[in-house]
Amino acid sequence: MDKEIPIISFQIQNEMDIMLAHRRGMQFARFSGIGLSEQTRFATAISEICRNAFEYAGKGIIHFAVVLKKNKAALLATITDEGPGIRDLDKILDRNPELYRGRGLGLVYARRLGDQFGIQTGPKGTTIQIEKAIPLKTAPASKLVINGWLQHLEKEPVISAYEELKMRNIQLMELAEESRNQTRMVEAQNNEIRHLNEQLHQSNDRLKEFTYAISHDLKTPLSSLRMASDYLDEHPRGKETKIYKGILSRSVNRLDKTVRSLIEILDFQDTGRQVIKSLNFDEIFAEARDEYQQFIDEAEAHIDYNFNSIPGIDYVESYLQSLFHNLLSNALKYRDLSRQLIVKVSTATEGTNVLLIFSDNGTGMDLDMIKDRVFAPFARFSRQAEGKGIGLFLIKSMVENNGGSVTVESRLGEGTTFRFLLVPYKL
Amino acid sequence: MTGKKIKARSVLIVDDDQDFLFVLQSQLKREGYKVYTNAGGDNLLEEMTIQKVDVVLLDLSMNMTSGSELCRQIKKQTALSHTKVLIMSGNHDIETVAGKCGADGFVAKPVSFLEVKTALQKI
Numbered sequence: 001m002d003k004e005i006p007i008i009s010f011q012i013q014n015e016m017d018i019m020l021a022h023r024r025g026m027q028f029a030r031f032s033g034i035g036l037s038e039q040t041r042f043a044t045a046i047s048e049i050c051r052n053a054f055e056y057a058g059k060g061i062i063h064f065a066v067v068l069k070k071n072k073a074a075l076l077a078t079i080t081d082e083g084p085g086i087r088d089l090d091k092i093l094d095r096n097p098e099l100y101r102g103r104g105l106g107l108v109y110a111r112r113l114g115d116q117f118g119i120q121t122g123p124k125g126t127t128i129q130i131e132k133a134i135p136l137k138t139a140p141a142s143k144l145v146i147n148g149w150l151q152h153l154e155k156e157p158v159i160s161a162y163e164e165l166k167m168r169n170i171q172l173m174e175l176a177e178e179s180r181n182q183t184r185m186v187e188a189q190n191n192e193i194r195h196l197n198e199q200l201h202q203s204n205d206r207l208k209e210f211t212y213a214i215s216h217d218l219k220t221p222l223s224s225l226r227m228a229s230d231y232l233d234e235h236p237r238g239k240e241t242k243i244y245k246g247i248l249s250r251s252v253n254r255l256d257k258t259v260r261s262l263i264e265i266l267d268f269q270d271t272g273r274q275v276i277k278s279l280n281f282d283e284i285f286a287e288a289r290d291e292y293q294q295f296i297d298e299a300e301a302h303i304d305y306n307f308n309s310i311p312g313i314d315y316v317e318s319y320l321q322s323l324f325h326n327l328l329s330n331a332l333k334y335r336d337l338s339r340q341l342i343v344k345v346s347t348a349t350e351g352t353n354v355l356l357i358f359s360d361n362g363t364g365m366d367l368d369m370i371k372d373r374v375f376a377p378f379a380r381f382s383r384q385a386e387g388k389g390i391g392l393f394l395i396k397s398m399v400e401n402n403g404g405s406v407t408v409e410s411r412l413g414e415g416t417t418f419r420f421l422l423v424p425y426k427l
Numbered sequence: 428m429t430g431k432k433i434k435a436r437s438v439l440i441v442d443d444d445q446d447f448l449f450v451l452q453s454q455l456k457r458e459g460y461k462v463y464t465n466a467g468g469d470n471l472l473e474e475m476t477i478q479k480v481d482v483v484l485l486d487l488s489m490n491m492t493s494g495s496e497l498c499r500q501i502k503k504q505t506a507l508s509h510t511k512v513l514i515m516s517g518n519h520d521i522e523t524v525a526g527k528c529g530a531d532g533f534v535a536k537p538v539s540f541l542e543v544k545t546a547l548q549k550i
Binding site for chain 1: 434442444447449450453454480486487488490491492505508516517518519536537538539540
């Protein structure tokens with residue numbers, strides 16, 4: 001049940017009474033544990049309404065009270081007058097203070113400044129209630145506390161109207177400054193939101209492209225599967241039965257391969273498994289070479305690497321392993337069979353980042369034809385060797401994960417060069 | 428349709444998936460279509476000017492080339508103005524893509540043979 005404890009009531013008959021109402025509003029708010037800016041809002045709303053009562057009805061009366069509800073408490077100021085009432089109330093409340101020039105904005109402002117605002121008006125007078133929430137912990141629980149407040153007020157020195165005005169001016173200036181700070185904060189937050197939004201859009205586009213690529217890679221073998229099984233249903237003993245059965249099993253294998261690749265991609269993007277370490281390019285590249293030694297020997301490839309200018313980087317270990325692994329595997333798979341394979345790997349500084357250059361003299365790609373699909377998932381550009389088409393996609397996503405980038409140059413019959421801008425992680 | 432047999436037409440299938448090419452080709456042949464294939468879109472325009480066909484069934488996403496780009500190029504050739512293009516794709520907004528590249532229709536993958544046949548009859 002709501003409990004209302006009255007604090008004080010007095011008449012509003014002149015300018016000084018309006019100022020007193022303002023002052024008491026500030027004081028009761030302060031006693032209730034409300035912060036300065038909210039004290040000022042509450043008091044300003046009160047003085048706007050008292051001024052209306054004084055100007056339009058000649059006089060009025062103000063009651064201050066504390067309202068205790070189940071889980072909250074509030075200060076309540078009720079201003080009543082016996083004036084002619086407010087005509088066109090809705091119109092007045094709809095006034096836009098930024099556009100409306102003229103008198104009659106007090107009500108609009110007062111409504112904005114209180115937490116709750118109630119108004120009853122008619123030909124016999126107007127009652128307006130302004131409520132300001134107060135923290136439950138500091139809310140006065142009984143008349144006893146309020147009596148203490150009032151005793152305190154009795155002892156306060158008498159302040160002249162000028163001093164009072166001056167004080168109010170200072171409070172309003174503080175409030176304005178606070179509001180400016182809040183605007184700045186909101187602007188900064190807006191910028192942050194815009195930035196995040198851009199990132200979200202980019203990641204959305206990537207996701208869309210990714211979904212499209214997967215759906216293609218799933219739906220083509222599904223089409224073959226569907227048509228082959230329809231055929232086998234209709235012609236169980238047809239002369240091409242064997243070929244169709246072969247297609248069935250190949251399509252199933254391809255679907256399986258796509259699903260496995262998908263799992264591999266998801267695993268790779270599991271940030272929980274990313275271990276950041278101080279890595280040595282020589283060591284990680286040696287691991288990749290060891291893994292492919294047999295193929296390197298078979299191809300009689302010449303692998304020329306030099307990490308002297310930047311020997312290492314703080315990076316996700318599995319990322320760097322995967323980068324070398326995929327690049328070396330591609331270079332070996334898509335080498336030009338008519339000449340010796342030469343692979344060159346080196347590092348250089350680029351500001352605080354590391355430039356990793358990986359080039360080969362393999363078959364190369366026709367980038368005019370392939371365009372931006374070089375790094376698309378499940379894209380394959382050569383029939384020379386089997387591939388899942390996810391290596392370059394994975395490399396690009398992991399390098400871009402922390403703001404790095406990759407560019408590619410390639411010419412058919414000449415070879416391919418990848419340039420990675422690797423941004424070090426913080427250890 | 429008044430029970431008349433559908434006129435056999437010539438169809439060119441463009442897709443870089445060998446199994447898909449095979450199944451679609453053999454089923455269309457069985458239905459009496461004259462079928463040509465092109466794996467991956469290589470030299471497509473040249474082939475089409477030499478061997479005119481009624482309908483091209485064109486896969487939208489091939490590895491080496493973009494189906495929608497090929498569709499645009501076909502539609503630019505006055506010599507090929509009588510050739511209808513049906514694009515095939517697993518893309519969910521295939522209808523929009525078909526409109527944008529000027530295709531005469533589309534078949535959404537995964538397709539059944541019945542769907543291809545119906546699309547060919549409608550065009």
